[in-house]
Amino acid sequence: QVQLVESGGGSVQAGGSLRLSCAASGYTISSNCIGWFRQAPGKEREGVAAILTDSTITYYADSVKGRFTISQDHAKNTVYLQMNSLKPEDTAMYYCAARSGFPACQYGLVYKKFEYNYWGQGTQVTVSS
Numbered sequence: 001q002v003q004l005v006e007s008g009g010g011s012v013q014a015g016g017s018l019r020l021s022c023a024a025s026g027y028t029i030s031s032n033c034i035g036w037f038r039q040a041p042g043k044e045r046e047g048v049a050a051i052l053t054d055s056t057i058t059y060y061a062d063s064v065k066g067r068f069t070i071s072q073d074h075a076k077n078t079v080y081l082q083m084n085s086l087k088p089e090d091t092a093m094y095y096c097a098a099r100s101g102f103p104a105c106q107y108g109l110v111y112k113k114f115e116y117n118y119w120g121q122g123t124q125v126t127v128s129s
Contacts, residue, residue: 002026002118004096009123012086020081020123022096027118029053029072029098033105034079035116036070038092038125045095047111049081059110064090086127093122 004027008020022034035050049070050059058070069082079096097116099105109115 002098002100004098004118004120006094006096006120006123009094009125011126011128014087014127014129016086016127017082017084018086018125020083020094020096020125022079022081022120024077024079024098027077027098027100029077029079030074032099032101033110033115034070034072034099035059035097035110036079036081037095037097037113038090039095039122040092043092045113047113048094050105050110051079052105052107052110053079057107059107061111083125086125088127088129091125091127093124095122096120 003025005023030053033052037045039045048061051070067085071080098118099116
C-alpha cells in the first residue's frame, strides 16, 4: 500500500522559510516522478514543483522559481520542498503526489494533477504579512 506523508508545514511571516517533507512508503521514489501541489481556499490545485526522480530534472512554476527548491533523498525515500522568501500568496495546503507504472512521467505534464496516481493528505502553510 502506497502512502505519502507530508510534514513541515506551519505559520511563518513573509520572508520566512519552511521545508516540507514527503515521506513515501510502499513506493520507491526513484521509480518515476514526485510533484508538489498546493491549493488555496476557493482555488484550483496547482503544481508548484516536480522532480523526475531517476534524474535531477526539476520543474518549477513561474510563481515559485528562485524561491522554492525540490530535492530528494533516496536513502530516506523522501522528497523535500525548501521554500524561501515566502509570500502571503504562498498560503495554501501543500500536497505531494507520486506517479507509478507505465508510461513514465512526461516532463511536459509534471505540473498536471492527472499525471499522478498517489496523493498525500497535505500540510498547511500559512504566511502572514
